[in-house]
Amino acid sequence: MIEVLRVGTRGSKLALWQARWVADRLREHSSDTRVEIKVVRTLGDKVQDRPLAEVGAIGSFTRELDRALLDGDIDLAVHSLKDVPAAAVKGIALAAVPEREDPRDAFIGKGAKRLVDLPRNAAVGTGSLRRRAQLLALRPDLMVADLRGNIDTRLRKLNESKTLQGIVLALAGIRRLGLGVHVTEILDTPKWLPAPGQGALAVMAREGDGAVAAIAARLEHSATRSAITAERVMLARLGGGCHVPIGAYAYADGDALALHGFVADPDGVRVVRSQARGETSAAGALGARLAEELLATGGKEVLAALDSAC
Template sequence: MKKLTIATRGSKLALWQSNHIKSLIETNFPEVSVELKIIITSGDKILDVPLAKIGGKGLFLKEIEESMLRGEAQMAVHSLKDVPTVMPEGLLLSAITTREDVRDAMLSEKYPDISSLPQGAVVGTSSLRRRMQLALQRPDLVIKDLRGNVDTRIRKLKEGEFDAIILAAAGINRLGLRDAVTYFYPIPLDEMLPAMGQGALGIETVNEPWVLEIARFLDDENSRIETSIERGFVDTLQGGCQVPIGVSARVGEDGKVVVRSTLGMPDASETMGDEIVVSRDQTDGVGEAMAKRLISQGAMELLQRAEAMANGAAQ
């Protein structure tokens, strides 16, 4: 029997995701046994500094990727929104799973949605993208940094540290935590665009034929189309989580793909965005083309100022 080792973070969400993929593999490849190898990453250790200040979400991958390159594991399961657009030499983004809910969600003990938050309410998020879009809707809100795993963030909400917190809806759904708070409000896409790849799992593997065969089974065509557009958009803008960028590509039942984007300053003092609709069979280069259109309108300069503002706020 072949043994496949999945390198994973030790958080509840990371373990849920890795066990979910483990179950799918063992069910469909009975000749393969799967074990998990838990790795503590730099991002798990540094909890008192905003991510934008210490190098972004790639910090959750570095040690996992090093373990794979040493031959200690053949696969890793990531939230795709945390995976940088450039992969290390020797490793491949071999599959993108069927997407869960792509939206962000507001969790609160007192308030059912963003519009019902009182003047000056304190909202927790570690994301510059969410910060910008919240500030655009509600400039009166006090937005404070929020780090830690999902349980920690919900505990801080329940202890009254925040009036509301913003998390990815997919993580809450996967962990079955919708009832852990009084109000769970999935934020419509016309109120808040998600991060690239949000709601999908990215399967990173070593470049070995038997591992790639397993990964191919996990790949979802619509998710691949959507997230390739989103990742192409962000890659062309050279943007990670150090700058506020939201992007959504959605494949519709009518065969059309709607692509929407937003970017700007963390305080929403300047923003820009775009929307295009293309057919499902004409999506090659769409994300890159949208990014170039915004670049011609000054997007790169705007993002440079956004990064400087984010770094200044994180001092």
């Protein structure tokens, strides 16, 4: 029996909420185990004055927690799954994927309540290249401003800004923090696609640590695992380089799994979209098939152009 289970997390309000939610579920399933939360500061937390693409977005919110896991300083790490790189880290396993929150993005408008109602040349804030691309594909006239920070910080910047007229961020995080009242528009799929894995949590453990993995596995939600597997395999097959907007969303469609995806340039001028259906039991194959379809219909050229700019 494990007497103490140390759960690592970033220190933001949202990250702590997510880690505490996981800790509470673990306590429900393992009442004899004491669950402790340990905060680990990541590169993404330390560097807030530059866009993520400039500081190395891949792993910027997970790398230090990976090291803490491998060094034995913590037993589990909790992440927003969209922050976990598609390429596996040697020695670390995705031990559990709990049931997903709403994966969609949300718009918070200060004047206009919907993106389509914003005045011409309005300024909208986001720190995401994927959101930037979709904003500009929808409204090429918009001025997209880089916006970093936690949810409270972004809301404060919106309220204090004399130029920003709205921001786009993940609906799941807003709802988890009880801030849903601020949302003025939910951006519906599949017209607007989230990041692969958005709205889901990742519970990571060391490979070979069977006792810890067995406890974590009690949080597993199989339908969510299938959906994020399709999305993340698509992401991995596309690669992505350092400046690539990619969106994906998989969901149950009767007895099958449906997957929508896109790859674009950051200015939304070239957006390649596609969709596919497949068996839930072959979620990975579905993701690979959609990636190949995207590459064959223009995605390869988009990626090549962006790679040359890195």
